[in-house]
Amino acid sequence: MESVLQRAELELWRDNIDGALDLLARAHTLAPDHRYAARAEEIRSWLRHLESRGAYAAAYEEYYRRSKGRLDLKRLERDVRILLGRKTRKTVRRVVEYPEYQLLEREIIERRPARVLDAGCGEGRIALCLGHRCPSIRVTAVEVSATNVGIARRLNRFRNVAFQHGLVEDVVGAMAPGSFDLGYSFAVLEHVPDVETTVGALLRTLRPGGRFCFAVAMNELMATGAVPAFQPVAGVAGHVRVFTEVGLRERFGRLPGFSLRKLPGRWRPGRYPATIAPLEYGAFFIAVSAP
Template identity: 60%
Template sequence: MPDSSGPVPGHGQPLDSQRALDFADVPHVLERADFELYRDDVPGALSLLEQAYVATGELRYAARAAQIRSWLQHLSRPQDYAAVYERFYEERKGRFSLKRLERDLRVLLGRKTRKTVQRIAADPEFRLLDQEVIKHHPARVLDAGCGEGRVAITLGCRHPEIQLTGVDVSRTNIRLARNVNRFPNVSFHGGLIEEFVERTQPASFDLVYSFAVLEHVPDDTELVRRIFRVLRPGGRFCFVVPMNELTAVGPVPEFRPPDGALGHVRCFSESGLRAQFGHHRDFLLVKLPGQWRPNCYPPTIVPIEFGSFFVALTKHRSQEPPRE
């Protein structure tokens, strides 16, 4: 198959119905690959297309796979990854508008901070993280992929005894987080998580959390390994990833990412998370149902389970996650 050497994120699940597919039925196979893309299973879509191409030599399979790989090019180089996300957030949050002017006024008056803390504190994902902090009493906490800093600011407000560091790849997000922050125990730093942890002394943090990050990064296993480097032995790692189990009830339209780059590059399942992380001490997995977003999907795709997984685990005293 032409040029199969591009970045391919992990965690593609075998397609149970793949054996029943007739690879000679090109429109149906392409539609099935599009369905996998809608559910974020990029490796599954590429695997299906590659098998179909090998079986038939049909160039439409090769062309579609090449197109999908073009949407993953930002994963090849850190600077490209950073540029894609900075452009995304700058276009949506950084440009001047009346809405931004109103937001900046609320920030100056402190209203934005108070409202953020009030709203995030009621979020089910945050409540689970807050329970981890209350239970384990960390002194030093890292938010790996802090976005606009809402979770970090809320956690810092509720726990003034902890020192909390937030890191995000987007300069726009870091600027917004710093503007909203009113708490001296919370600080924000720009840059890639991988680069930040490499500059940080090992075992610097008692707890690390990462919300809505692992589905985006080039290599989630490698990122977790690096996070474990700065987590002290016996420290706690918490993360949230999407729970995105869908089904098709009619024809699936062709998938195209709105910005020309795939944001979510892998999907997660309960069984997969248990297989990958369940061996860690005090492993916890909680399924959190979420609000279905019909505007983000064609009407022929409906949810089976939609929301997020909250996962927490303890770093073994003498163990780091193995390389894969």
Template identity: 50%
Template sequence: MDSPHDFHDVETTLQAIRLELHRENLGGAQELVRAAAATHPDPRYEELAAKIRGWLSHLDSRDAYVRAQETQYRRLRWDIGLKWIERRMRVLLGRKTKKLVRRRAAKPEFELLEREILAHRPARVLDGGSGEGGAALAVGARHPWLRVDGVEVSETNVTLARQLNRFPNVTFRVGLLEEVHQLFPPATFDLVYSFAVLEHVRDVDATLASMLTVLKPGGRLCFVVPMHEFVAAGPIPEYEPIHGYCDHVRIFTEAELNSRFADRPGFSLTKIPSVPKPGEILDCLKIIEFGAFFVAFSMPA
């Protein structure tokens, strides 16, 4: 690996690795720490390399990935307490569904998706990585003439989505986005979309291939991924993943997305800027760009 880093300057190198970790560029951090350990046998490099391997151990197998996702969402969705009881009552009364649809429909990424729907008039749509169902329910509620299939890795999320569902044209099932070609026949869908999923998956290429397999010729693929670009503005603290493992395992840059997809028919890339929540970004990081990318292109007809 050609690198501008002086790996014998351990503190500076550790700062560079921490920056990549806080950017959620786990591949970049892993590459950097491996090169550092190979060049200069400082035990801090080996220790950090071992930590990163542990944080990424859920990518070692399909079962480990599913288990990590389910554990995370079970903890987030089903904590017992008054808030849980209140949430269940809202679900039963339908208020949660109306609120979820209203909120999701107001988001800029949904507005971009809706433009795609109105422009291409799909009859059947796949939501890959549908979570608790917000986007799929909003699509189904606002466009009752189309059919929406949601596929989600977490059984907990699928259970909640089904409880929230009030629309006969929307269904949910458990499954991995990289395996949708095993769940549906080829060329099933007129439009496939995925919001904030590709930064999580074990294999981006396999996931995209699966999505494209179930897309009809001339069909439209849309996805949203984070747009997070920072530089160091001070000493960066050690990194600790919130869930005990790295939920986001990669970043996407504008240059990479253009290089990878710009030659596809009907390609478009839209930046969706946003403001981080209080405390979401460390004070020692200067934001260059923050928000999301919305990418869309077509299968050849």
């Protein structure tokens, strides 16, 4: 039994919630034990924010308001740097070094889109960098958290970048098909309630042949010892799924112009227990064309 629980905990650290629940369900069917059922019930409680769009939006606003909206010395210092433009300049300098951004900019240079959508922009780092480095494009950036949108708007120094508050699916759903030439979404699909719904909405908002680029975490991990129990912040699972190369190719490989790149990342030991080590860690960058 302990080995099953340990395997389930490793899957949770990988963000593979469905995998952990499947392990526990199969083990409970073969050898019923209250510990399997109790852990599965606890895991499912972390997913309640996926039950409705309102709950999803509220959970993320609460998280970002708690982590970024508190009035303290750190926020005051941040606000001063924003007012002086220092934070925007630093953001652009940092983002241009991201391998995901470099691949995105390469797509933009090759395809010369005029209208670009950022789906799930956070504080707007990628959009701001594009606004600075690609002045001929118009970026519309959408974000579910009002706290993040407020920060992004104060950071914005570029007339060709605009930020909208709302769920991506709702905002783009209200737009005419073909409203954009290129869309991108970085570190978002790990969070959304349903990948097909989100990606489908984004592809519909692109013109035929328009490009959609996205990046998701690459989390192949191994246990080197006893794995402690995983517990998400505030009892809400942020990443609700894990992506693998095989799964990405199966899910998106039939779309026109499919490409996949693995981007090795810097291992962050403090984020994981000492008994977990990386096999492949970083991000996948995927690009497809709208049919």
